[in-house]
Amino acid sequence: MGYRHLALFRLHDTASPADVDRALDALRRLGLDTAEPIEWQVALSLDSRKGTVIVENALFESRESYERWRADAPHRAVAEMMSGIADWLVGDYVEPPTVSGPSRSR
Numbered sequence: 001m002g003y004r005h006l007a008l009f010r011l012h013d014t015a016s017p018a019d020v021d022r023a024l025d026a027l028r029r030l031g032l033d034t035a036e037p038i039e040w041q042v043a044l045s046l047d048s049r050k051g052t053v054i055v056e057n058a059l060f061e062s063r064e065s066y067e068r069w070r071a072d073a074p075h076r077a078v079a080e081m082m083s084g085i086a087d088w089l090v091g092d093y094v095e096p097p098t099v100s101g102p103s104r105s106r
Contacts, residue, residue, distance in 0.1 A: 002038060002095045003063045007056040008045075009086040019085045020044070020052060026078045027056055036060060036069035054086070059095070066092070 009027075011020060024042060031040025038059045045053035060066040069075055082088065 003060040003066045005058040006091040009054040009088045011052040011086045015085045036065050
């Protein structure tokens with residue numbers, strides 16, 4: 001099991017292409033600058049119907065590991081930078097153990 005952290009950054013309509021590049025670079029480095037994330041992915045959404053969206057998908061060993069990363073200075077600096085150019089939604093959850101085969105719960 002692990003602690004999954006998903007963030008969707010919806011950049012403000014006034015964000016420039018340079019802002020997008022700067023945000024992608026900062027978010028990608030954020031996952032590499034510390035040992036806390038087990039997995040780290042940052043990508044520009046292929047769906048632009050709702051504007052420019054950056055997707056951050058991370059896996060941490062535990063909630064404690066996530067909280068250490070979240071409180072770290074690099075994370076706080078990137079969050080402050082992003083607050084000037086984007087709004088975001090976060091979804092965090094504990095991943096269940098992997099189950100073989102498709103899951104179709106309703």
